[in-house]
Amino acid sequence: MDFSKSMNISSSGLSAQRMRMNTISSNIANINTTRTPEGGPYRRKDIVFEAIPEAKTFGEVLTNQPDRMLNRVQVTDVNVDRKAPILKYEPDHPDANEEGYVAYPNINLMEEMTNMIQATRSYEANVSAMQASKDMAMTALEIGR
Numbered sequence: 001m002d003f004s005k006s007m008n009i010s011s012s013g014l015s016a017q018r019m020r021m022n023t024i025s026s027n028i029a030n031i032n033t034t035r036t037p038e039g040g041p042y043r044r045k046d047i048v049f050e051a052i053p054e055a056k057t058f059g060e061v062l063t064n065q066p067d068r069m070l071n072r073v074q075v076t077d078v079n080v081d082r083k084a085p086i087l088k089y090e091p092d093h094p095d096a097n098e099e100g101y102v103a104y105p106n107i108n109l110m111e112e113m114t115n116m117i118q119a120t121r122s123y124e125a126n127v128s129a130m131q132a133s134k135d136m137a138m139t140a141l142e143i144g145r
Helices: 003-029 058-063 109-143
Strands: 045-053 071-080 086-089 101-104
Touching (some): 003 071, 003 109
Antiparallel strands (some): 045 071, 086 101
């Protein structure tokens, strides 16, 4: 694998994890949002990743082993959670229904924080892989002197 392919694969991982962190941040920020433009409480969002084969030239396809397919990651969809909202009895709330219950988003803060930590660690791993690729390229240039 050459330098540019490793950087492309790592950068796709960085982009995907950044989008995941943005989505998790949105979920956390809207944990108490009871009214949205679509109507009802905020709905939790989740990112779907997919492994996409790294683009190859015709010559590379002919010379490489078929089991050495390199994949990059791509965000393919944003799923909206369809779980029922959490109802809390707050008769004085402006969004309370006729029975006095307010519909809050079905978001678990601990789950979101765990997902954020996992996304952060994945982001850091991709940064480390990019740094290792850069270091190897620099070492190869130093050897050539």
